[in-house]
Amino acid sequence: MAGLRERQKADRKRRILAAASALFGQMGFDAARIDAIAQRAEVSVGTFYNYFENKADLLLAIVSMEVEEVLAQGEEVLIAPPETALGAFETLIHGYYDHSLIYLTKRMWRQAMAISIQQPEAPFSRRYRELDAALASQVRRLIAVLQARGDIRPSLDSAALGGLVFNDLNALFTEFALDEGQSLERLHQRLRAQLVTVTSLIASEEPERRHEPAEGMQAGIVIAPRG
Known part of the structure; x- marks a missing residue:
């Protein structure tokens, strides 16, 4: 029962x-x-x-549902990211953008943003910031995965770099929500233009070694003799 x-x-x-x-x-x-x-x-x-309790509480629940679903999708990207850093960033962030209009319209996003700004100490605003922090954390973890794989220079601070990437993608999304005429395709184009520059600046200095197995990973492999 x-x-x-x-x-x-x-x-x-x-x-x-x-x-x-x-x-x-x-x-x-x-x-x-x-x-x-x-x-x-x-x-x-x-x-x-x-x-x-009220409509604001309900709107927050819809935003939470949306973000929790994209976070779950994002975890799949972290498990098996595309072959390039550019492809990995695009796949993750396109997931954020493309899912954003399933439960909410641009007008609803603007309402949620307005409430979070107008009432910064309210539970709505605190939860909204928590959701943003969870998305930013996922971007940072993707960067750490790409560093471990050799796509991004390991000397870079993944937390700081992740914050920069997230703030940029968030700003692009805010502009998208404010502009009823901007399409998702245009948002993708604007994102790509910026990611192409960013990934070229942070790329590993030894790209030829990016996908080689780490030292010791060949242990236990038997190579049959020729002839």
Whole structure:
């Protein structure tokens, strides 16, 4: 029974999030009413308040769901990054960008950004910054993986470099959210132009050794004699 109740709770929460995402996108955050969200989700208003305190709390839950999913996708990139640093960065960041409009519109992103700035000490803003920090940490870990593989100079501070890359991709996304006319394709083009320059500056000085096995990795391999 406990398992059934948990599944029912998860289903109700999922329906509320889906209803809110749809209505926020169609009507805007301010115009969407809680009773309309509850009706679309097929729950009572009282049930809605069992899950969320207000619309800002609901918007934050949608943002959290979005970021948690892209973080999970990003982990796959870290496990098996593409062959070049440029390809690895693009794959990771395209995942962030392309997923960003699944649950939220640009207008919803602007609303979330505004709340986080206007109420810096509120739980919404703190959680928003935590999500940003998690994304930045993933970028830093990708850099460490690429350094270990020999694509990026090991002398570079991966934390500092990751912060620079994340701040840049975040600025590009903010500009994208502010410009209703900018397409995802254009965002990708702008990102690539900057990553081409960045990766050329941070590339390993010994590219011919990038994918050679580390010393000792050949141990145990038997090479058959010729003839």
